[in-house]
Amino acid sequence: xxxxxxxxxNDPVLPAxxxxxxxxxxxxxxxxxxxxEVPIGPIHPAMKEPIRLxxxxxxxxxxxxxxxxxxxxxxxxxxxxxxxxxxxxVLYLSERICGICSVSHPIAFTQAVERAxxxxxxPRAQYIRVIISxxxxxxxxxxxxxxxxxxxxxxxxxxxxxxxxxxVLDILEELTGNRIDYAIPIFGGVRRDITPEQYPKxxxxxxxxxxxxxxxxxxxxxxxxxEARTRGVGVLEPxxxxxxxxxxxxxxxxxLRKDVRQDRPxxxxxxxxxxxxxxxxxxxxxxxxxxxxxxxxxxxxxxxxDIIEKALMNMPEGEITSFPKIPALLAYxxxxxxxxxxWHEAPRGEVIHYVRLVSGDESLLVWKVKAxxxxxxxxxxxxxxxxxxxxxxxxxxxxxPCICCMDxxxxxxxxxxxxxxxxxxLKLSWEKTRRLxx
Amino acid sequence: MSGWLVVGQAALVLxxxxxxxxxxxxxxxxxxxxxxxxxxxxxxxxxxxxxxxLVKETVxxxxxxxxxxxxxxxxxxxxxxxxxxxxxxxxxGPVLEGHGDAxxxxxxxxxxxxxxxxxxxxxxxxxxVVGAQRxxxxxxxxxxxxxxxxxxxAWRLSTLGLGPAFSLGVLAQNPLWGAxxxxxxxxxxxxxxxxLVVTPAELAKIPFDIPEAETxxxxxxxxxxxxxxxxxxxxxxxxxxxxxxxxxxxxFVPYGIAGPLGLRGAAAQVVDLLFWLLKVFFVMVLAxxxxxxxxxxxxxxxxxxGFWWRITALALGGLLLLVLxxxxxx
Numbered sequence: 001x002x003x004x005x006x007x008x009x010n011d012p013v014l015p016a017x018x019x020x021x022x023x024x025x026x027x028x029x030x031x032x033x034x035x036x037e038v039p040i041g042p043i044h045p046a047m048k049e050p051i052r053l054x055x056x057x058x059x060x061x062x063x064x065x066x067x068x069x070x071x072x073x074x075x076x077x078x079x080x081x082x083x084x085x086x087x088x089x090v091l092y093l094s095e096r097i098c099g100i101c102s103v104s105h106p107i108a109f110t111q112a113v114e115r116a117x118x119x120x121x122x123p124r125a126q127y128i129r130v131i132i133s134x135x136x137x138x139x140x141x142x143x144x145x146x147x148x149x150x151x152x153x154x155x156x157x158x159x160x161x162x163x164x165x166x167x168v169l170d171i172l173e174e175l176t177g178n179r180i181d182y183a184i185p186i187f188g189g190v191r192r193d194i195t196p197e198q199y200p201k202x203x204x205x206x207x208x209x210x211x212x213x214x215x216x217x218x219x220x221x222x223x224x225x226x227e228a229r230t231r232g233v234g235v236l237e238p239x240x241x242x243x244x245x246x247x248x249x250x251x252x253x254x255x256l257r258k259d260v261r262q263d264r265p266x267x268x269x270x271x272x273x274x275x276x277x278x279x280x281x282x283x284x285x286x287x288x289x290x291x292x293x294x295x296x297x298x299x300x301x302x303x304x305x306d307i308i309e310k311a312l313m314n315m316p317e318g319e320i321t322s323f324p325k326i327p328a329l330l331a332y333x334x335x336x337x338x339x340x341x342x343w344h345e346a347p348r349g350e351v352i353h354y355v356r357l358v359s360g361d362e363s364l365l366v367w368k369v370k371a372x373x374x375x376x377x378x379x380x381x382x383x384x385x386x387x388x389x390x391x392x393x394x395x396x397x398x399x400x401p402c403i404c405c406m407d408x409x410x411x412x413x414x415x416x417x418x419x420x421x422x423x424x425x426l427k428l429s430w431e432k433t434r435r436l437x438x
Numbered sequence: 439m440s441g442w443l444v445v446g447q448a449a450l451v452l453x454x455x456x457x458x459x460x461x462x463x464x465x466x467x468x469x470x471x472x473x474x475x476x477x478x479x480x481x482x483x484x485x486x487x488x489x490x491x492l493v494k495e496t497v498x499x500x501x502x503x504x505x506x507x508x509x510x511x512x513x514x515x516x517x518x519x520x521x522x523x524x525x526x527x528x529x530x531g532p533v534l535e536g537h538g539d540a541x542x543x544x545x546x547x548x549x550x551x552x553x554x555x556x557x558x559x560x561x562x563x564x565x566x567v568v569g570a571q572r573x574x575x576x577x578x579x580x581x582x583x584x585x586x587x588x589x590x591x592a593w594r595l596s597t598l599g600l601g602p603a604f605s606l607g608v609l610a611q612n613p614l615w616g617a618x619x620x621x622x623x624x625x626x627x628x629x630x631x632x633x634l635v636v637t638p639a640e641l642a643k644i645p646f647d648i649p650e651a652e653t654x655x656x657x658x659x660x661x662x663x664x665x666x667x668x669x670x671x672x673x674x675x676x677x678x679x680x681x682x683x684x685x686x687x688x689x690f691v692p693y694g695i696a697g698p699l700g701l702r703g704a705a706a707q708v709v710d711l712l713f714w715l716l717k718v719f720f721v722m723v724l725a726x727x728x729x730x731x732x733x734x735x736x737x738x739x740x741x742x743x744g745f746w747w748r749i750t751a752l753a754l755g756g757l758l759l760l761v762l763x764x765x766x767x768x
Contacts, residue, residue, distance in 0.1 A: 038564045038655075045656050059571070060738055153644050153651065153735025159474040225645060225734035389568055390737040393654050 020064045024056065033058050038389060042071045046151060046393035049403035053380075053396065060388045067380060070410030070417075072403050077367050086362040087113060087187065087333050088326065094353070095181050097369060098405040100143065102181045103129075103136045104346035105369070105405075108353040110185045111266060111342030116357045117187070117333055119323075123316040125189035126268035131202075131311050132176065132184050133344065134304040138209065139168045140347035141297040141304075144400045145220065148294065151393035152229050157219060164212055171205045174198060187329055189321025202312060206305050213302050220294050230290040234383040234395035237288055244378045248349020249300065250399045252278050253293040255286030260345040271314065272307050290398045297400075334362040348372035348400045356436060366436060371405035447533045448523055455522040459676030460484040462719060466679075466727045473731045484676060488669050496665030501562030510557035511663070511670035517549035518677040524606060525684045528714025529694060529707045531607040539604040540588055544581070547640060547681065550674050551577050554649065554659045557671075561662035569658020572738050573642070573649035579745035580639040586753040587629045587636070591689055594618065594760050606685075610692035618763050625759025630690045632753040637682050637725040639745070641675070644730040648738050683721040691717055 024035050035056050042050040050071035056064035076097055080090040094109040095102050107129055114121060121129075142165040149157035169179045175194060176182035184190050194202075220226055236246065241254040251258045259276035261269045279286040279295045286292055323329035337359035343352050349372030356366040376399040383395050411418040420428075464481040471478025498504050523533045524543045551573055558570030592604045594614055601608045614626060639646040650658045660668060695713050696706035736744070 036564060036567075038568060045652050046654065057568075060568070149734070153647065154733065156474045156731050157734075159476060163475060223734070225736065228736060228740055229734055388737055388739070390648065390651065390654050390735075 020056075024063055027058065027063070035063055040392060040396075046396060047403075048147070049401070051401070051403045053392070055384070055389070055392065057389055060390065062384050062387050062389065062392075065381065065384045067377065069377070069403065069407055071407070073407040073410040074404065077369055080367045081364050083361075083363055085364075086330055087364065088330065090364060090367065091186065092183075094369075095183060098346075098371065098402055099180055100140050100402065101136065101346040101348065101351065101405070103132050103184060104344050104351050105353070105371075106183075106185045107133055107267070108342040108344040108346075108351045109355070109367075109369075110187050111344070112340040112353040112355045113187050113333070113342070113357070114340070115342065116338040116340030116355055117336030118338070119188045119332075121267070122189055122319045122322060123268065124193075124318045125320045127311050127315050128190045128192075128194055128320065129185055130268045130272070131194065131308050132172070132182055132190075134307045134311075135168055135172050135175075136182075137304045137347045138301050139165055139172065140400075141301050142168070144297060144347075144397075145216070145294065148290075148394060148397050149220075149226075151397045152226060154223075154226065157223075157226075160219065161216065164209075164216075167205050167208055171202055174201055186321060186323075187333065188323040189319070191321075193320045194315070199312065202308070206309055209301065209305055213298070213305075216301075217298055220298060221291070226294075227291065229391075229394065230294065232287075232289050233387060233391050234290045234293075234398050235288050236379050236383050238286075240382045241288065241379060244382070245375050246349075246379045246399075247375045248345070248347070248372050248400075249293055249296045250349065250376045250379055252276055253286060253296045254288030255280065260343050260350045264343065266343065268311070272310055274303070274307065277303055290394055293398045330362060333357070335359055339366075346372055348402060349376060369405075369408075371402060373399065373402045373406035374408065377401070377406060444533060451522055451527065451533050452519050454527075455519065455677050455680055456673060458715065458718075459678075459680045460488065460673070462679060462722055463676045465719070466722060469723060469727050470731050473728075484672075488672055491664075491669035491672060492666055494665040496667055497662075499562055499662050502662060503560040503562070506560035507557060507662075508667065510553040510560065511667040511674075514550035514553040514557075514674040515670045515677075517546050517553065518674040518681065521546035521681045522677060525681055526607050526610040526688050526692070527684075527711065529696070529710040531610075532605075535605065535607045539602065540592060540606050540609065541604060543606060543681075543685065544585060544588060547584075547678065547685075548577060548581060550678055551640075551642075554671065557663065558649070558659035561659075563662050565655040565658055565661045568655050569649045569651070569661070572651075573659060575738050575742055576639060576642070576646065576649065579742045580636045580749075583632050583745060583749045583753040584636045584640070586750070586757055587633045587689070590625070590629055590753070590757040590760050593757075594622070594764065597764055606688050610688040613690075613692050618760070619767050620763075621759050621766060622763030625756045625763060626690070628752055628756035628759065630686075632749050632756065633686055633689065634721075634725045635749050635752075636745075637686060637721070638729050639741070640682050641679055641726060643726050645733040645736045646741055647730075647735060648741065651735060654735075679722060679726065680718060683718040683725070686721045686725070687714065687717045 028034060035058050038055045038057050039052065040055060041047050041052040052068040052071070054066040055062050076093055080093050091106060091109065094105045097105045142161050146158040146161035146165070149161065172182060173179050175198060176184050176192060184192060236250065236254045238254045238256055241251045241256055246254070247258065255278050257276040257278060259274060261274040262276050277296055277299045279292040281299060282295050284292065284295060323332065336357050339354070339356040341352065341354050343350060351372055352370040354366065354368040355364055358365050379399060380396070387395060411420065461481065463484040464479070467483065468478040468481060498507055521543055524546070526532050555570040555573040558566040558573065591609060591614060595609060595612060598612070598617055600612050615623060618626065642649055650660060660671060663671060694710040696710045699709065701709055
């Protein structure tokens with residue numbers, strides 16, 4: 001079997017490049033066979049977005065991997081920090097950081113701005129934000145499940161999950177007007193209320209998914225071929241997950257009870273007492289393989305249904321925004337000063353936005369985004385270790401990577417790519433902090 | 439039989455085989471689509487695909503071994519079509535009956551796989567090389583059970599003394615189901631199951647499509663092939679589907695319905711030919727379409743282990759039962 005040996009506690013989680021090359025040479029000398037390179041990407045059917053993984057393989061077995069990012073850097077933060085661009089305009093940009101978590105980024109961003117400017121959010125607006133973000137989680141996890149099935153070569157399951165995903169997209173369209181990019185959060189509230197006529201439709205969707213969940217669990221978790229391809233594949237041990245700062249379902253599948261909604265509750269989440277889900281809730285011992293990640297994501301669909309149900313039943317009455325008039329909001333934000341951090345448990349894990357506002361300027365001074373994939377990317381290294389070429393797509397997919405959201409910087413000078421060392425980056429960061437203090 | 443008649447028949451069979459192969463591929467895609475609740479392409483889509491590929495530019499990569507790279511598609515298509523000539527088409531015996539036997543058919547089925555592997559190696563792409571390695575591992579995995587099935591049937595037929603046992607024509611004219619005892623029937627059933635498992639592997643369809651594995655190695659063997667060469671491989675694959683399904687039919691269900699229906703002459707032949715096409719179709723749906731819709735892609739080690747232990751053991755068990763049956767019957 002392809003199962004990896006448990007890691008020696010003294011070994012570093014990420015071995016140095018030289019050590020990997022030395023081990024390769026030792027293997028060649030020991031007659032294990034030559035090592036050759038298999039490039040995956042930047043454009044490859046397994047990767048929905050551009051990223052380059054260069055695998056060093058011996059036969060079908062992976063002995064090393066090199067990850068290169070930066071093919072899809074869009075400079076959204078840079079655009080958002082441009083002078084003369086007001087915060088409402090930046091809100092639009094934040095929605096377009098990710099097409100899948102298109103409400104997670106605005107939720108984190110509005111929270112950051114609200115904290116910086118000291119804006120209160122009415123309870124009803126908080127509930128609406130929670131409902132939309134949980135609906136988004138359902139659609140995102142179903143999307144992922146379909147992609148995972150496709151990576152395994154199981155297209156029937158892809159078509160099944162994507163067909164049932166339509167229902168939640170319909171509900172989102174009903175509630176927000178859009179299938180994606182819902183444009184719901186705004187500083188100080190939400191843009192649209194959930195009207196009484198819309199309730200029955202949401203209830204119907206919840207019933208639909210409740211009935212379906214068991215069927216989906218059955219289709220994914222009790223299929224022999226899916227089991228053969230995912231059990232013991234892409235193992236991320238709890239210690240590795242912890243050291244590499246994995247977030248979201250990637251960390252939870254390894255047994256870490258790590259969920260921003262539970263650890264640092266925000267918005268209306270304290271009312272729902274969210275508990276981080278691990279495979280243990282399904283009666284499995286978490287080992288952190290791909291199978292466990294499927295379990296966690298499918299169970300989280302059920303958890304989201306619970307939260308939406310509870311939110312709909314206890315929906316508080318009242319205003320949906322503390323600034324019904326946009327000019328008043330912009331005028332208030334122009335005067336605001338301070339820094340703020342906003343966070344949210346996106347379907348892929350924790351997303352963090354940092355903003356700094358200065359009084360008298362309607363644009364942002366600093367905007368920093370940390371997408372969940374940024375934290376999860378490093379966990380690819382231990383997951384790929386000792387696996388086979390056939391496992392590459394599903395392991396790459398199992399952290400649900402969102403490359404565009406993650407690509408933060410790419411330095412090209414004189415047509416050549418530049419590599420930055422840790423010291424240089426540290427210096428850059430000091431300079432930035434000094435600039436901010438001023 | 440005069441030489442020209444054979445040439446005419448051969449041309450008819452080759453043309454018919456190509457058309458049937460492509461048409462069945464369209465049906466296969468349509469059925470798979472309906473099973474996945476999709477609409478699916480029109481039935482003539484494979485013909486359109488082939489036509490389009492034929493007019494597209496054919497690129498030979500600089501890193502490829504050009505002559506090997508270019509020769510392999512032709513080899514694959516020639517071997518696949520030649521196999522058609524050794525296949526009994528329902529009421530009609532193999533066109534080249536007596537000029538080669540069932541063992542030759544086995545080789546002709548293996549040649550396209552080898553050609554694809556060589557083409558993959560020659561393409562100079564690492565993905566092509568990985569695909570080629572996988573194809574060869576698959577070849578050594580499924581060829582043995584396939585050979586066991588054929589040898590078991592031929593051996594049992596030879597004990598009945600009905601002519602050259604290794605001829606597909608003779609095998610098709612003398613279905614064994616009625617000639618063996620209960621143990622033999624069980625053995626034949628087991629051999630049928632092993633052959634049905636080998637069929638999607640031989641045709642490199644999910645769960646055994648690892649040499650191509652779109653999401654893993656981006657088409658593997660075919661990653662560098664384009665235009666005419668890809669069209670030839672496409673055609674070879676379609677024809678190989680008919681040959682493989684036809685082999686299952688010839689070995690296990692060669693029955694016609696014209697006799698029981700009381701038809702004679704040309705009408706009987708037409709009805710039996712249509713019935714044969716129907717049987718081939720059902721074998722294809724059973725062994726290819728439903729399997730590829732209902733499963734995920736396996737890994738090369740899982741496939742190799744599965745074939746070497748389980749399917750080989752199954753086939754050998756079938757052979758053993760046939761031997762025991764012969765001992766009991768004697």
